[in-house]
Amino acid sequence: MQPATIKLFLVKGSPTGLRTAEISNWTGKAIAGPRSDLDDFLSRPELKSPGVYLLSGIDADSNEPVIYIGEAEDVSSRLKQHAKNEDKDYWVHTSAFVSKDDNLTKAHIRYIEGKLIQQAYNSKRVVVMNSASSGSSLPEADRAEMDVYIERMLQLLPVLGIHHLTSTSLSPEKPNLLNPDKPSDASNQILLCKVKGKLTATGKRSEGGFTIFQGSQAVEQAVDSCPERIIKFRSKLIEKGILTLDDGCYIFTEDYEFTSPSAAAVIIRGRSTNGLTAWRTDDNRTLKDLEREP
Numbered sequence: 001m002q003p004a005t006i007k008l009f010l011v012k013g014s015p016t017g018l019r020t021a022e023i024s025n026w027t028g029k030a031i032a033g034p035r036s037d038l039d040d041f042l043s044r045p046e047l048k049s050p051g052v053y054l055l056s057g058i059d060a061d062s063n064e065p066v067i068y069i070g071e072a073e074d075v076s077s078r079l080k081q082h083a084k085n086e087d088k089d090y091w092v093h094t095s096a097f098v099s100k101d102d103n104l105t106k107a108h109i110r111y112i113e114g115k116l117i118q119q120a121y122n123s124k125r126v127v128v129m130n131s132a133s134s135g136s137s138l139p140e141a142d143r144a145e146m147d148v149y150i151e152r153m154l155q156l157l158p159v160l161g162i163h164h165l166t167s168t169s170l171s172p173e174k175p176n177l178l179n180p181d182k183p184s185d186a187s188n189q190i191l192l193c194k195v196k197g198k199l200t201a202t203g204k205r206s207e208g209g210f211t212i213f214q215g216s217q218a219v220e221q222a223v224d225s226c227p228e229r230i231i232k233f234r235s236k237l238i239e240k241g242i243l244t245l246d247d248g249c250y251i252f253t254e255d256y257e258f259t260s261p262s263a264a265a266v267i268i269r270g271r272s273t274n275g276l277t278a279w280r281t282d283d284n285r286t287l288k289d290l291e292r293e294p
Contacts, residue, residue, distance in 0.1 A: 222270030
């Protein structure tokens with residue numbers, strides 16, 4: 001993504017309360033806030049115009065993040081309808097995006113909605129409450145303009161507390177597991193996690209914790225003493241197709257970000273593991289050693 005200057009305004013002074021966000025030289029504007037501030041949120045004059053909105057929260061049963069993505073020619077009116085819907089009891093946070101120059105049409109917002117829904121499904125990091133993506137056909141020039149709009153949205157969403165739509169891919173050049181002698185880029189601090197010298201996973205520190213790279217290997221069976229929550233999490237990764245069984249081990253089909261090095265290493269080894277010592281460089285320095293270096 002391009003470097004950007006973000007202007008964040010805390011309407012009530014609270015960093016998690018009602019707030020607006022803008023990016024320099026961008027015609028869009030974001031309004032975000034908790035559902036507890038919904039009345040003040042809906043009174044914003046910007047939301048009387050066409051836009052795209054995201055309703056997010058945590059599923060009570062699975063404890064997984066959930067999101068609903070919608071569009072409306074009058075965002076405020078549509079959100080009032082959602083507020084009356086008992087099926088959306090998971091909804092605790094609202095983010096809406098509109099245009100400062102009133103140039104977003106119905107076709108534009110449907111195109112943006114469709115792209116965001118697809119992005120959410122592809123991320124496999126959030127439960128998408130939409131049944132399908134609507135989308136819209138646009139002329140080539142309009143598509144290019146809306147793609148830039150979406151890119152700016154994706155820059156702002158993590159600032160507003162929505163981290164599930166952004167990609168965890170960190171570098172187009174991943175270590176080649178078929179050629180472990182290939183030197184790693186020291187500046188990227190590519191790390192390895194090995195299991196009994198047979199299986200190898202690669203990854204690195206990332207903004208959200210620790211990301212395991214596509215092609216990494218993990219044990220087929222967790223040990224009996226492995227915590228139940230880890231076993232359930234491995235099962236979810238398998239259900240989502242992020243882990244697939246191949247010749248006696250699981251393979252990561254894509255980059256995946258975990259909350260910490262230990263959370264990533266536990267999935268690889270199928271047992272309790274200290275990620276600071278499990279992840280090592282080619283020359284056997286641990287992640288703990290790296291973080292102690294100047």
